[in-house]
Amino acid sequence: MSAPALKTAPAAVPAAGAPGPFAAWLPAAVPAGEPDWLTTARSAAAARVASASVPTNKSEDWRYTGLRALLEQGFTPVDEPLTALLPDDIEDVLLPGLDAHRVVFVNGRFAPQLSVLEGLPAGLRIGGLRATLAEDPDALREVLTAVAGDGAHVLTALNTAGFDDGLVLLAARGVQVEKPIELLNLSVGLDEPRVAQPRHVVALGDAAQVTLIERYLSLGDALYCNNVLLELDLGRDAVLRHRRIQIESPSAFHVSGVYLRQGANSRYDGINIGMGGRWSRTDLVMRFGGERAECDLKGLYLAGDQQLIDYHLDVRHELPRCTSRENFKGIVYGKGKAVFDGLVYVAKDAQQSDAELSNRNLLLAPSAEVDTKPQLEIYADDVKCSHGTTVGQIEPEMLFYLRSRGIAEGLARRMLCLGFAGEIIDALGSAAIVEHVADAVGRRLEAAPL
Amino acid sequence: MSAATLEEVLPGKAEQRGPSQKTAEAEAEYGHLVQAEYEHGFVTEIESDTLPPGLDESVIAAISQRKGEPQWMLDWRLAAYRKWLDMPTPKWAAVHYPPIDYQAISYFSAPKKKELKSLDEVDPILLETYEKLGIPLEEQKALAGVAVDAVFDSVSVATTFRSALAEAGVIFCSISEAVHEYPELIQQHLGSVVPPTDNFYAGLNAAVFTDGTFVYIPKNTRCPMELSTYFRINTANTGQFERTLIVADEGSYVSYLEGCTAPQRDENQLHAAVVELIAMDNAEIKYSTVQNWYPGDAEGRGGIYNFVTKRGDCRGVNSKISWTQVETGSAITWKYPSCILRGDNSVGEFYSVAVTKGRQQADTGTKMIHLGKNTRSTIVSKGISAQHGMQSYRGLVRIAAKAEGARNHTQCDSLLIGDKCAANTFPYIEVKNPSAQMEHEATTSKISDDQLFYCRSRGLSEEDAVSMIVNGFCKEVFNELPMEFAVEAQKLLSISLEGAVG
Numbered sequence: 001m002s003a004p005a006l007k008t009a010p011a012a013v014p015a016a017g018a019p020g021p022f023a024a025w026l027p028a029a030v031p032a033g034e035p036d037w038l039t040t041a042r043s044a045a046a047a048r049v050a051s052a053s054v055p056t057n058k059s060e061d062w063r064y065t066g067l068r069a070l071l072e073q074g075f076t077p078v079d080e081p082l083t084a085l086l087p088d089d090i091e092d093v094l095l096p097g098l099d100a101h102r103v104v105f106v107n108g109r110f111a112p113q114l115s116v117l118e119g120l121p122a123g124l125r126i127g128g129l130r131a132t133l134a135e136d137p138d139a140l141r142e143v144l145t146a147v148a149g150d151g152a153h154v155l156t157a158l159n160t161a162g163f164d165d166g167l168v169l170l171a172a173r174g175v176q177v178e179k180p181i182e183l184l185n186l187s188v189g190l191d192e193p194r195v196a197q198p199r200h201v202v203a204l205g206d207a208a209q210v211t212l213i214e215r216y217l218s219l220g221d222a223l224y225c226n227n228v229l230l231e232l233d234l235g236r237d238a239v240l241r242h243r244r245i246q247i248e249s250p251s252a253f254h255v256s257g258v259y260l261r262q263g264a265n266s267r268y269d270g271i272n273i274g275m276g277g278r279w280s281r282t283d284l285v286m287r288f289g290g291e292r293a294e295c296d297l298k299g300l301y302l303a304g305d306q307q308l309i310d311y312h313l314d315v316r317h318e319l320p321r322c323t324s325r326e327n328f329k330g331i332v333y334g335k336g337k338a339v340f341d342g343l344v345y346v347a348k349d350a351q352q353s354d355a356e357l358s359n360r361n362l363l364l365a366p367s368a369e370v371d372t373k374p375q376l377e378i379y380a381d382d383v384k385c386s387h388g389t390t391v392g393q394i395e396p397e398m399l400f401y402l403r404s405r406g407i408a409e410g411l412a413r414r415m416l417c418l419g420f421a422g423e424i425i426d427a428l429g430s431a432a433i434v435e436h437v438a439d440a441v442g443r444r445l446e447a448a449p450l
Numbered sequence: 451m452s453a454a455t456l457e458e459v460l461p462g463k464a465e466q467r468g469p470s471q472k473t474a475e476a477e478a479e480y481g482h483l484v485q486a487e488y489e490h491g492f493v494t495e496i497e498s499d500t501l502p503p504g505l506d507e508s509v510i511a512a513i514s515q516r517k518g519e520p521q522w523m524l525d526w527r528l529a530a531y532r533k534w535l536d537m538p539t540p541k542w543a544a545v546h547y548p549p550i551d552y553q554a555i556s557y558f559s560a561p562k563k564k565e566l567k568s569l570d571e572v573d574p575i576l577l578e579t580y581e582k583l584g585i586p587l588e589e590q591k592a593l594a595g596v597a598v599d600a601v602f603d604s605v606s607v608a609t610t611f612r613s614a615l616a617e618a619g620v621i622f623c624s625i626s627e628a629v630h631e632y633p634e635l636i637q638q639h640l641g642s643v644v645p646p647t648d649n650f651y652a653g654l655n656a657a658v659f660t661d662g663t664f665v666y667i668p669k670n671t672r673c674p675m676e677l678s679t680y681f682r683i684n685t686a687n688t689g690q691f692e693r694t695l696i697v698a699d700e701g702s703y704v705s706y707l708e709g710c711t712a713p714q715r716d717e718n719q720l721h722a723a724v725v726e727l728i729a730m731d732n733a734e735i736k737y738s739t740v741q742n743w744y745p746g747d748a749e750g751r752g753g754i755y756n757f758v759t760k761r762g763d764c765r766g767v768n769s770k771i772s773w774t775q776v777e778t779g780s781a782i783t784w785k786y787p788s789c790i791l792r793g794d795n796s797v798g799e800f801y802s803v804a805v806t807k808g809r810q811q812a813d814t815g816t817k818m819i820h821l822g823k824n825t826r827s828t829i830v831s832k833g834i835s836a837q838h839g840m841q842s843y844r845g846l847v848r849i850a851a852k853a854e855g856a857r858n859h860t861q862c863d864s865l866l867i868g869d870k871c872a873a874n875t876f877p878y879i880e881v882k883n884p885s886a887q888m889e890h891e892a893t894t895s896k897i898s899d900d901q902l903f904y905c906r907s908r909g910l911s912e913e914d915a916v917s918m919i920v921n922g923f924c925k926e927v928f929n930e931l932p933m934e935f936a937v938e939a940q941k942l943l944s945i946s947l948e949g950a951v952g
Contacts, residue, residue: 060542064880351869363884366851374890376875381866381896391849391881391888 020050022154025195025227026162027077031130035137041145045160052154061153064339064371065310069279070253075195075225077162078107087114090186093217097432100182100213101126107187108196108226109165114184123172123208126181129199132168139170143203147231148259152283152314155255159229163199169212173205173235180211180241180430187252189222197227206235206263212242213433216276218249225253232259234266236290241269243428247440248276250305257283262322264290268297271428272328273437274309275302275444281310288322299328300424302441303336304368304448313342317353317383326357329424331417333364333448340372344387348379357387362420364393364450413450418442501558507531510657513558517626517660520633530646530656537650543813544842544874545782547755550720557658557691618674620704621666625693628664635666639697643726643763643790651722651784652759655691659724662693667702667733676932678707692723698733700766705736707935719744721780723758731766731793736774738931740939743779750809750838753781760787764796764822772799773816774930776939778946781810786844788817791825791853798827801927803939805946806839806871815845815862815876820853820886831862832924835871836947842874847890851882860890865897865923867916867947917944 026049030042054071055062085106094102103126104114110128117126125139132140151157167183183200204210216226226248234240248254254277262268274280286295295315303309315324330338344355361370374387394416402412421441428434501509510531514524539549615622621632628636646656667673698704721743727735737760746753756779762771773787789798800816818827827847835841843862864873875892897919905915921928921940928936 348869361881363881363886365884368882368884370879370881372879374875374877374892376864376892376894377872378864378866378874378894379872381869381871383866384895386891386893387875388892389877389879389888389890391879391886393884393887 020052021054021071022049022052022158024074024076025158025197027079027164030162031133031164034133035141037141038133038137038145042161045150045157048150048157049154049161052157055153061312063373064337065281065308069308070225070255073193073223073225073253075193075253077164078109078190078194078196085111085114085186085188089219090114090184093184093186093219095432095436097435098180098182098213098430100180101177102182102184103167104184104186105165105167105198107190107194107224108185108198110167111186121175121177123175124177125168125170127168129166129168129201130164140168140201143201143231143233144199145231147233147261148229148257148285151229151259152257152285152312155227155281156229156257156283159197159199159227159257163197163229166199166201169200169202169210171204171208171210174207175205176209177211180213183212183214185214185216185226185228186219187217187222187224187226187248188219189224193223193225195225195227197229200228200230202230202240203233204235204238204240207237208235209239210241211429212240213430214242214244216246216248216254218252218276221249221251223249223251226255228254228256230256230258232261232268234260234262234268234293236263236265238263238266239269240267241429243271243273243433245273245433245437246276246280247273250276250278250307252277254280254282256281258285260284260286260295261289262287262293262295265292266290267294270295270297271424272297272299272311273301273424273428274299274311275440277309278306279308281312283312283314286313286315286324288317288319291319291321293322295322295324297324297326297328298424298427300421300441301328301330301338302421302444303330303332303338304334304365304444305336306334307336308339309336310339311341313357315342315344315355317344317346317350317355319347320349320351320353322350323354324356326355327424328359329421330359330361330370331364331421331445332361332368332370333450335365335367337369338371340370340374342373342387343375343377344385345377346380346383346385350380351382353380353383353385355383355385359387359389360420361391362393362417363391364417410450414442414445417445417450500556503556504553505555505557505658509557513658513660516558517629519626519629522633522637523629526641526646527657530653531658533647534650534653534657537647537653539650540784543784543844544840544876545784545811545813547782547811550755552654555720558660614674618671619668620671620673621664622677623664625659625662625664625695628695632664632666635697636664636695639695639726639728641726643728643761644724644759649759651757652724655693655722655724655759659691659693662695662723664694665696665704665706667698667704669699670701671699672702673704676705676707678709690719690721690723692721694723694725695728696726696735696737697728698730698735698769700730701732702730703734705932706738707932708737708739709742709935709938720755721757723760725758725760725787727762727771729762729764729766729769729771729796732768733766734770734772735762736772737762737787738935739773739775739777740935740942741775741777741779741783742942744781745779745808745810746781748808748837750781753810754779755782755784756780757782757784760785761790762788762798763790764793764798764825766796767793767822768795769793770797770799772797772801772930774801774927775803776927776931776935776942777802777804777812777814778942780812783810783812783814785814786816788819789827790819790821791827791856792821793825794822795824796822797825799930800827800829800831801930802831803834803924803927803943804832804841805834805836805943806841807836807946809838811840813842813844815843817846818848818858820847820849820856820858822853824855825853826857827859829858829860829862830926831860832927833862833864833873834867834920834923834947835864835873836867837871839871841872842876843892844876846878846880847888848880849883849886849888853883854885856883856886856888858886858888858890862892863923864892864894865920866894867896913948917947920947
């Protein structure tokens with residue numbers, strides 16, 4: 001496949017070498033006046049993009065997920081900020097029961113007119129990345145590009161080289177934010193296929209506690225791509241409850257990378273719900289920077305209707321006495337394809353590491369496919385590590401039980417699927433979110449040819 | 451090159467082995483005192499007919515000529531060789547070793563005396579070697595009813611129980627013999643499960659294989675005895691390229707045992723074998739291996755590189771192929787006994803115990819490819835890693851779109867002894883049929899202090915306690931082994947772990 005033509009000569013890309021198949025994703029120029037450390041990171045990333053070729057299924061990272069569909073669209077960067085949206089326009093997508101501080105991004109750009117950020121507690125700072133970089137870049141120095149580093153693959157490098165805006169959430173030491181913070185990412189279809197590459201940065205000081213609800217939605221049935229990257233930095237004893245809910249349009253492409261660095265005794269509680277988009281890939285990269293930290297990752301994915309949903313987990317226990325739990329469940333139907341690749345790594349001296357990785361799938365249609373690869377790499381002996389995977393269908397006995405009580409087959413199947421998904425949905429916590437996701441899953445299953 | 455010049459090379463080679471044999475014999479004598487050392491490390495002084503190191507088309511022609519092979523066999527080898535030249539060495543396994551110089555290996559080595567009619571004619575030194583390994587051929591005739599096709603280096607020198615087997619119509623002979631006597635069977639089946647283009651090592655094997663075993667079980671026949679062959683690598687610098695082909699025709703059953711030991715060496719030796727199993731309608735093949743090649747010393751010097759391609763094809767309906775392996779030896783093991791479940795209702799099984807200690811590395815597992823309806827597979831893999839041992843389970847379960855009602859259960863458990871070893875699990879699961887039931891579970895842990903304490907408090911020494919716990923850990927797999935092998939395997943396991951605990 002030929003690379004999409006370059007629209008303009010990208011200033012951020014070094015002249016050396018071929019521009020690479022992803023070069024068209026990069027903006028013409030990055031904003032001027034960025035700090036030196038960021039410029040260095042950006043040009044290193046741009047060099048990686050320039051020298052990268054399209055990964056094929058020979059690459060272990062992309063064994064089951066082809067990039068062809070993604071590259072065929074000829075995405076180019078969003079160039080103009082979209083300011084035309086007014087609070088009334090987004091009324092429909094808000095969750096009425098959710099009392100939260102709200103920060104809204106439209107096509108990857110901060111939309112202050114839609115955000116509700118009054119009454120933030122002292123010590124909590126929320127704003128746009130572009131503005132923060134202009135005003136106080138040093139506040140980001142320890143986190144921005146430092147947590148993600150070189151990243152997992154070329155799409156991470158693309159974000160580093162080309163991000164333009166994103167969330168900055170900084171909680172000072174000991175700040176306990178009572179209300180959840182809603183990070184609403186809205187996408188609107190534009191004249192041609194566009195890619196937005198927001199970069200969200202979240203840093204929690206020692207013992208800070210925050211709940212972050214990150215949502216991805218489309219306004220209309222738009223074709224676009226989000227290549228999102230999150231850098232999360234948790235201080236000592238900090239707690240981050242993180243809900244990620246991706247319900248984008250069936251034409252959307254979604255790439256996200258979540259990079260987490262956890263301080264000693266900190267706790268990360270993350271739940272990923274992935275059900276939207278035509279093609280999506282999520283990399284969850286978890287690192288412990290201190291002992292006795294806990295990382296709890298859950299996920300639920302629904303793939304049908306020609307959808308591809310890919311979750312990659314990379315959890316490294318480099319230090320002793322950390323705990324991680326990975327529990328992902330999937331429902332795959334129609335012509336859907338789900339890919340799960342989970343790696344738990346325990347380094348040589350990471351004694352008393354405790355990890356449990358689980359991936360369970362319901363495969364419901366002849367054209368659907370599940371490829372799962374739960375891996376353990378263990379170099380320490382005093383550990384407790386396990387993983388389990390299943391691929392199966394709805395139990396005929398359960399179905400019979402419901403049918404015998406007069407429940408129609410279709411409804412019975414949906415009930416059983418919802419029951420399967422319930423373990424993850426119920427863990428979401430807040431009633432408004434649980435209801436929202438249960439409702440969305442229910443509606444999807446109703447439309448699905450089960 | 452001519453045969454005459456090759457003969458001239460030999461005497462020098464044989465002499466070089468003198469001194470090492472002395473030490474080796476001493477070792478053999480006191481071996482039981484030096485616990486946890488390799489039991490079977492001795493070199494037998496026997497003249498070998500060896501080709502000088504190197505590989506090109508003339509070497510292949512020379513191998514073929516020496517074995518008096520028909521033209522089609524030579525053509526097959528040469529075609530494989532030409533394809534092999536373009537193949538890359540596999541790099542994906544989690545094992546580390548310096549690149550192998552394929553031109554430094556001698557591709558043919560055969561004990562010199564040939565054409566033996568009875569056991570009495572077998573070189574007494576050879577027989578003694580087997581005695582040391584605990585496989586007295588004479589006794590075995592009377593005992594257990596096990597026929598042994600003893601492979602010493604690359605050529606079969608003795609085959610027992612031929613007549614008993616012939617009565618049942620079972621063909622059990624060396625593959626070179628089969629090429630002459632049953633060319634139609636060989637032409638039909640050789641390379642049909644593991645084609646020469648399958649992978650780098652299978653390609654190399656197809657080009658240069660020197661010998662191996664051929665088994666054919668006719669229709670509706672239950673093989674009257676367990677078949678077994680003992681492999682043994684000898685002669686320094688000789689790679690061993692065995693090729694085994696087992697065909698079980700409709701409604702037949704065979705149990706095949708393979709055991710390996712090799713003398714102690716300082717240089718790495720390459721072992722690239724190919725095993726092909728074919729099970730027709732309602733046939734069953736049980737293939738058991740106890741592998742105890744020389745693992746190298748505690749620092750990782752020497753040892754066998756065991757790069758083997760083993761695959762079974764459940765071609766017929768209701769067929770069954772079962773692999774059981776106990777892997778305690780080799781410096782590096784790269785081995786994935788697999789089953790292609792083509793026939794409806796066919797069954798594939800894989801039971802494995804692998805031990806890595808010292809500097810041993812093992813990347814092993816299985817592939818279960820479900821193609822037919824109602825196919826079932828079971829994988830039980832137990833890995834034990836001690837000292838600097840490094841072990842990976844790498845497995846694939848693929849359920850194709852048409853494999854209605856397929857079922858798989860996989861269990862892989864790893865036991866870590868010491869904080870320098872490693873255990874990895876890399877399962878690949880690909881499911882394209884919604885009626886499939888697929889379960890995979892894996893655990894990694896050390897021997898729990900509670901278990902140890904319980905045993906110690908009842909007066910067991912720590913070593914005995916560990917040995918007992920480890921044997922319990924592996925029991926599921928040992929249960930699958932034929933009786934004699936199960937005993938040997940348990941013994942091997944405790945010997946392997948001596949000195950590794952505590």
